[in-house]
Amino acid sequence: MTGIDTETLLDHLLEHNWVVLKKALPQDTLTALREEALALWQSGDFRSARVGRSGENLKSEIRNDRIHWLDEENLSDVQQRYLDFLNDIKDLLNRELFMGIASFEGHYAVYPEGSFYKAHLDRFQDADERVMSCILYLNKDWQHDFGGQLRLHLDEQMLDVEPEAGTIVLFYSDKVLHEVLPANQERLSLTGWFRRRSLRDLY
Known part of the structure; x- marks a missing residue:
């Protein structure tokens, strides 16, 4: 894959x-995604993000970003380019780590000034579809002074990642x-999840 050291990617994920x-x-591609996100944001085509498996709970004390879901049946040209890139990652993870990824879901996210998202895991307790x-x-x-860092709570330390254009986590x-x-x-991002079929559906 162009621009990615696949051996380093796999080794770091495993360790x-x-x-x-x-x-x-x-x-x-980055510029086009950014411009598209800003155009959608300025047109009011975002909604308040919710929490919970079905997205039924609006809890601004936990998160107060705004999101716009990608529609896999109606992708823009630049969205398709990005998903083609992600499909290469999906194939790599399935081939080398046997992850059984079947699909990807994602959304643009905008964090207006003052917005945050409290510490959480991305997989719900009663659902196992999201794997990466x-x-x-x-x-x-x-x-750095703009804030908005992604903070990873690791066993040995906390790691803050600057949300700079082109950085993928x-x-x-x-x-x-x-x-x-x-x-x-x-603050702008395109956030998503590689998904597998639920293990409950296999038995």
Whole structure:
């Protein structure tokens, strides 16, 4: 895969349950995704993010970002380009780590100034479909003082990842507790999950 050291990706995931990738996507793809996210945001085509398996609970004390889900039946050209890239990662994970990934779901996320997301896991207790989380950041010229870092709660330490454009973070959805620190500037990302069929459906 262009722009990715696959051996490092796999080794780091196996040893640490997470990996950070830098500059894995072409600049024109990043720019187009950012422009699309901003256009959707400015048109009001986002909704308040919710918590819970069915997304039934609006709890602003836990998270207060806004999201726009990708529609796999109606992808834009740049969304399709990004999903083609993710399909290469999916094939790698299935081939080398036997993960059984079948699909990907994702959404644009905007964190307005002051927004955050408290520490959580991405896999719900009563659902096992999400196996690997994948976050792509779209923030050009991001500075540390802007806040909005992704904080990974690891066994040995906490790791803060700057949400800089082109940075991709992969981690096991059921193993890595994480949070989004309060953003002091508007913060953009494309967040998603590699999914498998539920094990309950196989028996």
